Amino acid sequence: MKRFINSWTGIFIVFILLYFLKGFLPPAFLTEVVIFSIYAMGCSFLIGRLGLTSFGQPAFLAFGAYGAGVYLYYFGTNSYVAILVGVLASLVINMLVGTFLVRLNSSYFTLCNQAFCVVTFFIFQKALVKWTFGDNGLLLISRMDPTPVIDLTSPRGIYLFSFIIAILVWLFFNYLMKKSVFGATCLCVKDNEEKLRFLGYKTFNIKWLAFVIANTVAGLAGALYTVYFCMVNANIANVSSASEAVAISMLGGAGTLFGPLVGSFIFIGLKDIVSRFISHWEVLVGFLLIVVMLAGEKGIVGSLESYLAKRKAKKSMMQPALTKEGGL
Amino acid sequence: MGRPNIVEVKNLSAAYGQSKVLFDVSLKIKANERVSIVGRNGAGKTTLLKCMASLLAPTNGSVVYDRTELVGKQSYEVARMGLKYIDQDKHVFLDLTVRENLELSSYATGDYDWDKVFKHFPKLKILIDRKGAYLSGGERQMLMVGRAILGDPKVLLIDEPTEGLAPSIVDDLVTTFHELSKDCAILTVGQNLSFVSRIAERIYAMKEGKLVAEITDAAEIKNSSYSHYL
Numbered sequence: 001m002k003r004f005i006n007s008w009t010g011i012f013i014v015f016i017l018l019y020f021l022k023g024f025l026p027p028a029f030l031t032e033v034v035i036f037s038i039y040a041m042g043c044s045f046l047i048g049r050l051g052l053t054s055f056g057q058p059a060f061l062a063f064g065a066y067g068a069g070v071y072l073y074y075f076g077t078n079s080y081v082a083i084l085v086g087v088l089a090s091l092v093i094n095m096l097v098g099t100f101l102v103r104l105n106s107s108y109f110t111l112c113n114q115a116f117c118v119v120t121f122f123i124f125q126k127a128l129v130k131w132t133f134g135d136n137g138l139l140l141i142s143r144m145d146p147t148p149v150i151d152l153t154s155p156r157g158i159y160l161f162s163f164i165i166a167i168l169v170w171l172f173f174n175y176l177m178k179k180s181v182f183g184a185t186c187l188c189v190k191d192n193e194e195k196l197r198f199l200g201y202k203t204f205n206i207k208w209l210a211f212v213i214a215n216t217v218a219g220l221a222g223a224l225y226t227v228y229f230c231m232v233n234a235n236i237a238n239v240s241s242a243s244e245a246v247a248i249s250m251l252g253g254a255g256t257l258f259g260p261l262v263g264s265f266i267f268i269g270l271k272d273i274v275s276r277f278i279s280h281w282e283v284l285v286g287f288l289l290i291v292v293m294l295a296g297e298k299g300i301v302g303s304l305e306s307y308l309a310k311r312k313a314k315k316s317m318m319q320p321a322l323t324k325e326g327g328l
Numbered sequence: 329m330g331r332p333n334i335v336e337v338k339n340l341s342a343a344y345g346q347s348k349v350l351f352d353v354s355l356k357i358k359a360n361e362r363v364s365i366v367g368r369n370g371a372g373k374t375t376l377l378k379c380m381a382s383l384l385a386p387t388n389g390s391v392v393y394d395r396t397e398l399v400g401k402q403s404y405e406v407a408r409m410g411l412k413y414i415d416q417d418k419h420v421f422l423d424l425t426v427r428e429n430l431e432l433s434s435y436a437t438g439d440y441d442w443d444k445v446f447k448h449f450p451k452l453k454i455l456i457d458r459k460g461a462y463l464s465g466g467e468r469q470m471l472m473v474g475r476a477i478l479g480d481p482k483v484l485l486i487d488e489p490t491e492g493l494a495p496s497i498v499d500d501l502v503t504t505f506h507e508l509s510k511d512c513a514i515l516t517v518g519q520n521l522s523f524v525s526r527i528a529e530r531i532y533a534m535k536e537g538k539l540v541a542e543i544t545d546a547a548e549i550k551n552s553s554y555s556h557y558l
Contacts, residue, residue, distance in 0.1 A: 188432065191422060192421070195421070197404045198407055199433050200404050201404055201436055202402070
């Protein structure tokens with residue numbers, strides 16, 4: 001079962017299940033879930049693998065979103081290029097910002113990320129209002145041409161494209177978390193950074209690279225948002241939504257491959273369904289988060305993986321005893 | 329002709345904030361030598377090791393390793409140069425298996441020759457897929473030393489290697505340290521005088537942040553008759 005969850009075939013099966021869910025659930029809902037899961041993946045990686053909680057994720061989402069939005073509004077009409085521009089804009093900003101922020105640890109990192117988010121919101125809402133149109137934002141609906149292969153201007157096209165991107169992101173993080181030395185070093189930074197230095201690793205480089213990867217993935221989600229909603233405004237960087245990515249990561253299981261997807265599914269589901277009946281739907285998310293954390297602090301997928309790992313370890317610890325009994 | 333000095337500490341002083349803990353400490357370690365520093369709790373043994381491994385910046389003095397000044401260097405640079413520090417807390421990376429722990433060290437040093445690790449610690453081969461969290465204290469110590477010897481270091485600094493270990497494992501460590509010293513110098517610090525007597529060729533006694541004696545006489549080391557210095 002664990003092998004199934006970890007393997008890349010598991011990712012494809014989840015993809016196929018998700019794709020066919022469109023028969024039962026609205027495609028708009030599923031598209032939002034998938035884009036949100038990409039957004040939360042970076043945050044989940046930072047929390048679960050490096051122990052760095054960031055309340056500045058909306059800022060990194062916004063750089064990708066505005067990169068795509070500004071391109072479509074001022075320079076071109078191709079949505080593929082817009083997404084690429086969004087990712088590159090996000091990458092450059094993250095490389096610069098990361099140089100300063102990853103020097104900080106724990107609460108200082110969290111708060112400075114949040115402060116960066118506030119500054120970013122101000123930049124897009126006020127400082128660059130001449131180009132970003134502040135709260136009104138950039139309306140792009142008439143500025144996007146149909147794209148070849150997958151038409152990103154159609155709901156079906158963006159839905160399919162988001163799934164393909166999500167798969168690529170999952171495969172990338174699967175490699176990063178399970179197969180690469182870099183993924184292992186990230187875990188060690190969380191476990192004991194000083195010990196990793198004893199082995200000869202410059203931990204600043206590891207944290208910087210992880211920060212850039214995680215937040216560029218958030219930027220990718222931002223660019224997809226812009227193309228999906230055909231608009232972007234300053235509220236995307238609003239610090240009031242900073243806890244969303246963290247809540248989704250923790251609900252699903254920070255540092256797990258499928259945690260962000262499960263968390264996004266529950267989060268967007270509650271938002272869509274419960275908000276029809278209660279205006280303060282976040283109360284339910286908060287309550288659910290407390291219950292899940294009290295049950296094991298590892299989130300839904302994290303708890304499941306932990307249970308399976310314990311079972312496997314129990315079996316492997318019994319092996320020497322069995323060998324002795326077997327007379328070998 | 330005697331063995332050359334691989335580490336030379338001169339007039340080293342260190343402090344935690346306002347409180348001074350090391351006072352003008354000077355010592356030498358020769359290539360392939362087994363040296364121990366003994367002293368009571370709070371004597372400054374661990375602080376000295378941390379200064380040597382660049383984990384703590386000294387307030388004064390120098391640490392020369394293989395003709396290179398280490399003061400001012402980062403701890404990862406010192407490790408890459410071949411001076412490895414093994415902490416006393418038996419902490420391995422808990423979420424990683426033995427294999428992954430070794431891989432991590434191999435990747436940093438470029439040394440993938442695990443046979444030398446398994447030669448000293450054959451048990452690690454059996455435990456290769458077990459996570460660090462499920463290893464005993466002795467197994468963790470083996471893994472920590474195993475990780476450290478990848479990359480062929482010239483000096484191992486080992487803090488309290490026997491703390492919390494069963495006597496049979498301590499016996500194994502004595503043999504292992506003797507074998508390891510064929511390839512590198514070993515500096516241990518600790519309070520287990522019987523262990524020190526069995527491994528050390530030379531002993532420094534430390535008291536209140538100062539080295540108060542250097543014991544080189546084999547008979548004196550064997551009988552632990554230096555304990556009056558502590």
